[in-house]
Amino acid sequence: MRFDDRLVQRRGLLAGMLSLTAALAGCSTGGARVPGPMAASRPVGPPSEEELVSRYAAMEDGGYQLPAVPFRQIDPRFYRQRVVNTTGERAGTVVVDTRSNFLYVVEPGGTAMRYGVGLGRAGFDWSGEGVIHWRQKWPRWKPPAEMIARQPSLARYSVENGGQEPGPNNPLGARALYIFQNGEDTLYRLHGTREWASIGKSVSSGCVRLINQDVIDLYDRVPGKARIVVF
Structure with a gap:
């Protein structure tokens, strides 16, 4: 041939x-x-030791000093990390999974940023759908009347008295994102906390708490008037 x-x-x-x-x-x-399943457009997986040191280092923000978080004492599941989006929600949605103590911000391209959170104890939790209608850097804390009725010592921080000054010792921490439903304030917030040991637990009076370094990151990722789903 x-x-x-x-x-x-x-x-x-x-x-x-x-x-x-x-x-x-x-x-x-x-x-x-x-x-097949959508391929994630960003790298996913647990952060490296170097990334953790950077994410949870001491920092200055808005004129306030935040101490480093001893992240090695926290369950690694609750470290801030990018994961494949399994929520079924569209990009821009905030999802709080109360069963797992996870909060997700859904991203375009099949991923979500996941944070570990602390939640309300039995009788002080909230679920449903709403809108993050307002948000604030270094907010004042103004406990609702129902909380003051349970703890009269908090009356000095009431709405009438102007609330508690912003700062690292403020219960709302470095950031607060306010959840509204049907145009009304639910009185539930996503907010920072200095009590890093409470992450992954249900001990608060109902709000969703994040490590201050995480809530600062969250604040910058959540779009205006974002939809939030808590279940």
Whole structure:
């Protein structure tokens, strides 16, 4: 067989194999192609030691000093980290999974930023859908009347008295994001806390708490008037 004949024969064989591969790739039950899971557009997985040191280091923000967080004493599940989006919600949505003590900010491209959170103890929790209608850097804390009725010593921080001054010792921490439902303030917030040991637990009077370094990061990721789902 001449060289030219062998070349023609090999080209024909290659073309046939490519055709067969294309046909197999398009096969599925019922003749419709079944799409696979969306590939994440950003790297996902637990942060490295170097990243953790940087994320939870001491920092200055808004004129206030925040101490470093001893992250090695926290369950690694609750470190801030990017994960594959399994919430089923669209980008820009905030999701709080109260069963796992996780908060997600859903990103475009199949990922979500996940944070560990502390939650309200039994009888002081909230669930449903709402809107993050307002948010504040270094907010004042103004306990509601119901809380003051339970703890009269908090009356000095009432709305009438102007609330508690902002700062690291303020119960709302470095940031607060206020949850509204049907145009009304639910009195529940996403907010910072210096009590890092409470992350992953249910001990507060109902709000969703994050490490101050995490709530600062969250604040910058949540779009205006974001939808929030708590379940």
